[in-house]
Amino acid sequence: MSTSRRKFIKISALGFSGVAAASSLGSxxxxxxLDDLITDNSLAPLKQIPTYCEVCFWKCAAWAHTDQQGNxxxxxxxxxxxxCYGRLCPRGTGGVGMYSDNDRLKTPLIRKIINGExxxxxxxWEEALTLISTKMASLKNAHGAESLAxxxxxxxxxxxxHLFKAFGxxxxxxxxxxxxxxxxxxxxxxxxxxxxxxxxxxxxxxxKCLVLIGSHIGENMHNSQxxxxxxxxxxxATIIAVDPRLSTAASKSQHWLAIKPSTDIALLxxxxxxxxxxxxxxxxxxxxxxxxxxxxxxxxxxxTPEWAYGITTIKPEEIRKTARIMAxxxxxxxxxxxxxxxxYGDDTQRARAMAILNGLLGSWGRRGGFYFKEKIDIPKFPHxxxxxxxxxxxxxxxxxxxxxxxxxxxxxxxxxxxxxxKYPIKAWFVAGTNLNKSIPNKKLLExxxxxxxxxxxxxxxxxxxxxYADVVLPECTYLERYDALRSSPNRNPSIALRxxxxxxxxxxxxxxxxxxxxxxxxxxxxxxxxxxxxEVIAWQLEQMGTxxxxxEKIGVKNYKxxxxxxxxxxxxxxxxxxxxxxxxxxxxQLAAMGFDPIPKYIPHPEPQNGYYRLNYGRSPMHTFSRTxxxxxxxxxxxxxxxxxxxxxxxILNLKKGxxxxxxxQDGIQSTFAIRxxxxxxxxxxxxxxxxGFGHDNKKLTNAHGKGISDTxxxxxxAIDPLMGGTGMRGNFVKILTEEPAKTxxx
Amino acid sequence: MRYAMVIDTKKCVGCSDCVVACQTENxxxxxxCRDWITxxxxxxxxxxxxxxxxxxxxxxxxAPCVRCCxxxxxxxxxxxxxxVTADECIGCGACIESCPYDARYQxxxxxxxxxxxxxxxxxxxxxxxxxxxCPTKCMYFGDLDNxxxxxxxxxxxxxxxxxxxxAGTKPHVYYLT
Ligand code: SF4
Ligand code: SF4
Ligand code: SF4
Numbered sequence: 001m002s003t004s005r006r007k008f009i010k011i012s013a014l015g016f017s018g019v020a021a022a023s024s025l026g027s028x029x030x031x032x033x034l035d036d037l038i039t040d041n042s043l044a045p046l047k048q049i050p051t052y053c054e055v056c057f058w059k060c061a062a063w064a065h066t067d068q069q070g071n072x073x074x075x076x077x078x079x080x081x082x083x084c085y086g087r088l089c090p091r092g093t094g095g096v097g098m099y100s101d102n103d104r105l106k107t108p109l110i111r112k113i114i115n116g117e118x119x120x121x122x123x124x125w126e127e128a129l130t131l132i133s134t135k136m137a138s139l140k141n142a143h144g145a146e147s148l149a150x151x152x153x154x155x156x157x158x159x160x161x162h163l164f165k166a167f168g169x170x171x172x173x174x175x176x177x178x179x180x181x182x183x184x185x186x187x188x189x190x191x192x193x194x195x196x197x198x199x200x201x202x203x204x205x206x207x208k209c210l211v212l213i214g215s216h217i218g219e220n221m222h223n224s225q226x227x228x229x230x231x232x233x234x235x236x237a238t239i240i241a242v243d244p245r246l247s248t249a250a251s252k253s254q255h256w257l258a259i260k261p262s263t264d265i266a267l268l269x270x271x272x273x274x275x276x277x278x279x280x281x282x283x284x285x286x287x288x289x290x291x292x293x294x295x296x297x298x299x300x301x302x303x304t305p306e307w308a309y310g311i312t313t314i315k316p317e318e319i320r321k322t323a324r325i326m327a328x329x330x331x332x333x334x335x336x337x338x339x340x341x342x343x344y345g346d347d348t349q350r351a352r353a354m355a356i357l358n359g360l361l362g363s364w365g366r367r368g369g370f371y372f373k374e375k376i377d378i379p380k381f382p383h384x385x386x387x388x389x390x391x392x393x394x395x396x397x398x399x400x401x402x403x404x405x406x407x408x409x410x411x412x413x414x415x416x417x418x419x420x421x422k423y424p425i426k427a428w429f430v431a432g433t434n435l436n437k438s439i440p441n442k443k444l445l446e447x448x449x450x451x452x453x454x455x456x457x458x459x460x461x462x463x464x465x466x467x468y469a470d471v472v473l474p475e476c477t478y479l480e481r482y483d484a485l486r487s488s489p490n491r492n493p494s495i496a497l498r499x500x501x502x503x504x505x506x507x508x509x510x511x512x513x514x515x516x517x518x519x520x521x522x523x524x525x526x527x528x529x530x531x532x533x534x535e536v537i538a539w540q541l542e543q544m545g546t547x548x549x550x551x552e553k554i555g556v557k558n559y560k561x562x563x564x565x566x567x568x569x570x571x572x573x574x575x576x577x578x579x580x581x582x583x584x585x586x587x588x589q590l591a592a593m594g595f596d597p598i599p600k601y602i603p604h605p606e607p608q609n610g611y612y613r614l615n616y617g618r619s620p621m622h623t624f625s626r627t628x629x630x631x632x633x634x635x636x637x638x639x640x641x642x643x644x645x646x647x648x649x650x651i652l653n654l655k656k657g658x659x660x661x662x663x664x665q666d667g668i669q670s671t672f673a674i675r676x677x678x679x680x681x682x683x684x685x686x687x688x689x690x691x692g693f694g695h696d697n698k699k700l701t702n703a704h705g706k707g708i709s710d711t712x713x714x715x716x717x718a719i720d721p722l723m724g725g726t727g728m729r730g731n732f733v734k735i736l737t738e739e740p741a742k743t744x745x746x
Numbered sequence: 747m748r749y750a751m752v753i754d755t756k757k758c759v760g761c762s763d764c765v766v767a768c769q770t771e772n773x774x775x776x777x778x779c780r781d782w783i784t785x786x787x788x789x790x791x792x793x794x795x796x797x798x799x800x801x802x803x804x805x806x807x808x809a810p811c812v813r814c815c816x817x818x819x820x821x822x823x824x825x826x827x828x829x830v831t832a833d834e835c836i837g838c839g840a841c842i843e844s845c846p847y848d849a850r851y852q853x854x855x856x857x858x859x860x861x862x863x864x865x866x867x868x869x870x871x872x873x874x875x876x877x878x879x880c881p882t883k884c885m886y887f888g889d890l891d892n893x894x895x896x897x898x899x900x901x902x903x904x905x906x907x908x909x910x911x912x913a914g915t916k917p918h919v920y921y922l923t
Contacts, residue, residue, distance in 0.1 A: 074770040076879065087881050090763035096770065218759030223881060230757045230882035248759045251796035258792035620761035632769065635776050636762045645791060680791045 046073055050555025052486045052496040054478035055091040055098060055630075056623040057154050057176075058199070058223050059486045060084030061496035061556045062092060064479060072096050072479060072502055081496065081556045083199070083488045089221035090621050090636065097632035098460065098477045099502065103701055105462055105474035106506035120472065125509065125517070128471050133521035135454045135470075136167065139427050145169040146389045147426040149411050153433040155483050155498075156458055156475055156511035160431050163515040166383070166527040170392030171425060173406025175438040183725040184337045186402045187351025190587050192364055193577025195404075196337045197489060201373040203566075204228035208368055209329035211240045211322075213264055213354065215338040218248040219690075220618040222339065224490075238329065240322050242267065245615065245643070245688055246681040255322050261613050261686060261729065262344050262604040263312040268353035269601060270308035271323045273300040275360050280327035282362030289574065290359055292586025292598075299598045311601065330361040332368025340618075345718025345727035348402065349599040352587070356599070359583040365568040374563045375489035379543040381536045383527045396423050400724035401593050407724040408439060409717075415448035427454040431511065432475075436464035437625035437692065440714035440728050458511060461629060462699035475511055476504035482533045483510070485540060491566055493559045495544070497537070497551040595722060604718075604730060606685075611665060611732035612648070613686040616710040625692040628703035639707035641677035642735075643688040649678045652735055661736040662687075662708065666715045669740045670708040671696055687733065748807075748890040749825040749863055751877070752897045752906070753799055754922040757884035760785060760798035764876035764885065768802075771864065771875035778851050780861040781876055797923075800876065800885065803828060803849035803861040804909065804917030811841035811850065819857075825889075826918055827865055832857040846913040863887075890918070 046065035053060045053075070061081035065073045075095045079086035088095075108128035109120040139148055145168030150160055153174050161172060177185075185195040204210060205228040217229050232239070233252060241250035242257045242264065250256045259267060275281045276297050286293055305316035326333045335354045341347050363369025393406030396414055400407065415425040428449075439445050449455065449468045457469035466472045479501045486496040504510075512533040519528045530536050538548040546557055568574055575581040579589065591597040607613050621636040622628060628638075642662075644654060654660065659673035672694050682688050693707030718727035760783045768780050781802035788795045805828045812820045812828060819834035820841050830841075830850075835857035842850045842858060853859040864874035872878070877885040888895035900906075901920060908917040 074767075087879060087883075088763070089881055090761050090766050093763055093770065093879055094766045218761065218882075221761055221881070226759060226761075226881050227883070230884065233757050246792075246794050246796060248796075248798065251794075251798070252756065252759075256792065620759065620763075621766075631776055632766055635769070636766060680787055680789060680794050681796065683791060 049499065049501045050078065050496070050552065051075075051479060051498045051501055053088060053092040053095055054155055055095045055627060056089075056221070058084070058089075059488060059496070060088050060092055060223050061486070062088055062095075063555065064501040066501060070502060072099060078496070078555045080554070080558065082492050082494050082558050083486075083490055083496070084223050085227050087223070087227065089223045089226070091221065091623055091627060091633060092223075094621070094627075094630060094632035094636070095479070097630035097634075098627075099479045099505070101461070101630060103462060103629055103699055104460055104477075104506060105466070105472060105508065107474060108507070109469075109472040111470045125507070128473060129514070129517045129521060132456055132471055133518050135427070136518070137522060139453060140168070143424065143426050144390065146171055146391050147424060148429065149173070149415070149425045149427070150429045150431070151175075151408055151411065151433060151435065152429075152431040155478065156431040157433075158484055159511040159515040160429060160458070162527065163519050163524070164429070165386040166519060166524045167522060168387045168389055170389045171396065171406075171411065171423075172393055173408040173411045175408045175433055175435070177405040178403075178407040178409055178724050179342055179438055179440075179726055179728075180340050182342070182403070182405065182723050183347035183720055184339075184341045184351040184354075185404065186723045187348045188337055188355045189404070190348075190402070190578070190589060191352055191355035191359060191584055193581075197373070199224060199488065199490065200337060201371050201489070202334050202336060203332075203368050203371045204334065205231045206235075206332060206368040207232055207237050207329075207334050208332040209238045209240065209326050209334070211242070211326060211333065211335045212249050212253075213242040213268075213336065213338060214341075214343070215336045216243075216247045216249055216617050217336075218252070219620055220339060221620045238325055240325065244683050244686055245617075247617070255318070255325070257312075257314050257318065257322065258683065260311070260313045261615065261683075262606075263601070265346065265350050265353050265599055266303070266308045266311040266601040267314060267319065268350070268357055269300055269303035269599070270305045270312075270319050271326070271357060272296070272353075272360060273303045274305060274320050274323035275327055275357075276300060278324070280324065281360040282330055285331070285362030286360065288571075289576065289583050290585055291580050291582035292584055295586040296356065296598055303601075311603075326361060329368075331363045331366035333361045333363050334358070334369055335361070335363070342720070342725040343727050343729040344604050345720050345725075345730070346599075346602055347720050347725050347727060348722040349596065353599040356585050359585060364583065365574065367567050371491060371566040372563065373489040373491070374493050374561050376487050376493035376495060376544070376559055378485050378487050378495070379540050381530075381539060383529070391423050397724055400720075400722065402722040403724050408435075409719075409726055410724060412439065412445060412448045416444075416451050426452065428452055429456045429458075430465055430469070431458040434459070434463035434465050434625050437709060437711050440711060440717050440726055442712055443715070458514065460508070461626070462697055463625070464695065464697050467697060473514055474506065474508040475514070476508035480504040480508070481510035481512075482537060483512070485537055492561055494556055495551075495559075496556045497548075499552060590722075607732040608665070611734050613729070614662075614664070614710060614713055614731045614733045615686050615688045615729060616691045617688065619690040619692070622690070622692050625695065625709075628692055628695055628706070629700040631702060634702040638702065640674060640689045640691075640693040641707075642674045643677050643679050643682045644735075645682050645684040646678050646680060647684045648687075649676070652737070654678065654735070654737070658737070661738075661740050662713055662733040663736055663740065664713045664715060665732045668713060668715050669736070670694065670713060672705050672708050673739070674708045687735070747825045748918065749805065749827055749868070750888065750890045750897045750918045750920060751802075751863070751874070752886040752900050752920045752922060754884040754886075754904075755797050755799045756922065757882040758798045758800060759882055761881065763879050763881055764800045767875045767879035768861070771867075772862070774859070775854055778853070778859075780851075780859065799921055801847070801849075801909070802876075802919065803845075804847055804915065804919045805861075805863060807916035807918065808914060810844040810846070810915060814840045814844045816840065823865070825868070827863050829862055829865060830858050830860065832859075846910050846915060
């Protein structure tokens with residue numbers, strides 16, 4: 001039910017019933033509808049309460065508006081927030097649906113066996129928390145605190161991370177690393193000595209040339225980037241989009257390079273070849289700040305645009321032309337590092353190639369390229385030091401020498417008992433992440449969950465992962481709680497406050513409260529010396545020269561930069577964070593570990609006849625699988641479609657709007673059906689869908705059974721040998737026009 | 747005073763923020779909308795053009811919906827805004843039929859509803875909710891009679907179009923192309 005013309009017509013045609021009754025009532029009244037609105041909106045002014053959004057994790061500061069009865073009416077951006085420029089994205093605007101959703105988790109639940117049947121039973125907080133702390137203590141006794149793993153994302157994750165570290169476990173990971181942006185952090189880290197981080201310090205506002213490689217700004221609503229891309233369009237910047245699909249961003253570009261999937265590194269090498277052989281690179285910058293240029297020049301010698309043409313299907317003259325455009329705009333050129341970069345298993349190397357290209361163009365630390373971001377450190381609320389665990393996420397990820405955060409898939413692997421499993425994991429605490437929709441290879445995930453002694457899930461919604469839990473804890477939404485202060489690195493540092501806009505609905509509670517309650521029961525009182533998290537915030541704000549009282553009025557406070565200018569100044573001496581202090585085109589670190597010190601192009605498998613590459617992306621109205629049930633956002637987009645090229649539609653005799661099923665190369669079939677969308681915007685060798693649909697939990701009444709889950713069809717995973725990222729773009733599907741179960745019966 | 751909305755199709759990303767902002771601002775019931783997004787694709791891969799834009803009532807100068815309304819519920823107010831007085835609307839649907847843009851819908855409460863250019867906000871000196879929220883800032887709003895207004899300036903500087911000009915309705919929503 002997307003808000004499209006078709007639906008609109010359908011609804012206006014349906015809407016005729018009940019007309020007579022309503023209009024006779026209406027004509028009696030003296031107030032018009034408009035008067036009602038004016039009464040609502042202007043005479044009784046709405047109250048503004050500060051918060052920052054958590055529909056995605058960009059954390060835009062906002063004002064929630066409540067009426068006199070305390071009902072949340074709308075949420076709009078905080079006009080002074082330098083992190084979101086005063087505007088929310090559609091998900092933020094629709095955030096009230098997260099609060100009003102009646103399918104929310106309402107009380108703590110415990111798994112019980114009644115009359116031989118496993119079921120969830122509603123329980124009290126007291127019983128749930130006591131059960132959790134008792135179980136945690138006994139597992140610690142038997143196997144060590146390390147055997148308890150925390151898998152988390154977002155604000156609740158922070159509070160449980162504190163609990164886990166206090167308890168003695170550093171077995172912590174989040175899908176946002178190995179399933180999303182880890183490879184680019186490692187790739188850019190190896191090259192420039194610093195992470196890209198979130199938000200990306202891309203100076204899009206002032207850029208003259210924005211190069212997007214499979215990066216879908218506008219479809220992924222990373223708020224300030226979308227706004228800045230719009231500014232860049234106004235300023236006449238050139239956009240170069242490399243994408244097998246005409247993404248929204250590609251449609252705004254002057255140069256869309258419709259690349260053959262999985263060949264991006266070849267294009268990047270050919271671009272380097274052009275910049276170097278035509279001497280278009282930033283010679284002064286490279287001489288002053290980079291190392292390994294000679295090896296790089298040698299390395300890219302044979303990677304001509306003609307060579308790349310045969311691989312990428314992009315014409316040599318187009319490769320040359322775009323390289324020259326980038327060079328002419330440099331250093332105000334951005335090769336955007338992208339987000340969700342886990343594609344083919346050589347993703348760190350692809351990120352390296354992108355970083356090197358930025359280095360050749362001299363864009364790091366330059367206006368219109370990458371600025372130096374600055375963040376404000378929030379003072380740590382005092383607590384005793386954390387105990388030192390015997391092992392943790394680093395040991396679990398030991399096969400991936402460049403992993404810098406916990407690898408969720410390795411935690412999963414170590415949960416499955418085997419005799420060479422050195423780091424056995426016995427229990428999971430899952431907070432704010434629906435693993436079933438973020439982790440590929442469902443079978444492995446289920447095997448791991450099966451092997452667990454104990455599993456707790458904290459969420460606001462009955463997400464699929466809750467179905468596997470022993471205890472489910474209902475978290476209240478961001479609109480119902482105090483939470484950690486937001487401090488986001490940007491051009492200028494800023495902080496934002498989140499405070500309750502409304503009382504928690506049902507029997508839901510904030511994550512900080514749960515963490516403290518469990519901590520108290522485990523004898524960790526000294527790590528939780530507050531009755532209300534508000535005290536922590538108030539203390540922190542005072543250290544920062546403001547107060548809770550002030551922040552409750554203004555919501556956001558912007559600070560002046562202290563770390564120096566945004567960009568390198570002419571001839572400035574600067575030491576990068578790498579071992580050599582230089583931008584490392586040739587990586588001695590990689591060489592020492594036996595990896596390619598400069599990226600190479602390696603061919604990847606291609607679909608067999610009758611199969612299409614499964615590509616997936618984002619819809620601007622949704623975040624992961626979190627929002628599919630949100631009544632406001634579900635109204636905008638309630639299911640995903642399968643993008644199919646008209647040629648493919650003709651061969652397979654597919655009609656627009658028809659429902660089909662998918663089966664991948666390993667014989668895995670989609671649980672539900674997906675609607676066909678015939679469009680020229682996609683190549684004939686791939687199909688595409690947005691991620692986050694196909695919910696199979698019936699408790700998600702708006703989302704259940706609508707569309708399909710791309711994740712369930714991702715069973716072939718190419719693991720990045722450097723940092724453990726899970727490459728998920730190498731799966732192929734065939735399209736089934738009959739429901740598979742029926743086919744099987746025949 | 748002639749209010750107009752100008753939307754830059756070069757910048758719209760089709761995110762629907764304008765739609766959800768309108769729904770919350772104007773209490774449009776779930777399942778209905780006063781504004782919506784359209785996508786037009788032309789060409790054959792890889793030579794394709796895509797246009798995304800936000801559409802709504804065009805507040806036509808020559809409005810068939812007003813002309814055909816039997817009760818006078820549909821009317822034009824200062825600034826050229828086309829409004830429906832809910833109390834006077836009998837829900838006959840004649841306006842829905844006559845609008846070439848499908849801009850109107852039957853509200854479940856029995857009257858016909860559509861975009862008002864957020865008349866209630868304009869009265870307070872605010873912009874329409876959709877304009878205020880749009881993350882690409884691709885929507886502009888102002889007075890066509892004022893040659894210095896942003897909308898007049900943009901229409902002077904940039905190529906633009908209106909929807910279905912052949913219908914002769916003289917729309918007040920313009921699209922920069
Ligand atoms: S909010 Fe702006 S960018 Fe988004 S769809 Fe509406 S007009 Fe387009
Ligand atoms: S767009 Fe339709 S509803 Fe709006 S004024 Fe024109 S004819 Fe009337
Ligand atoms: S002007 Fe107001 S009523 Fe019209 S579409 Fe925008 S928000 Fe909705």
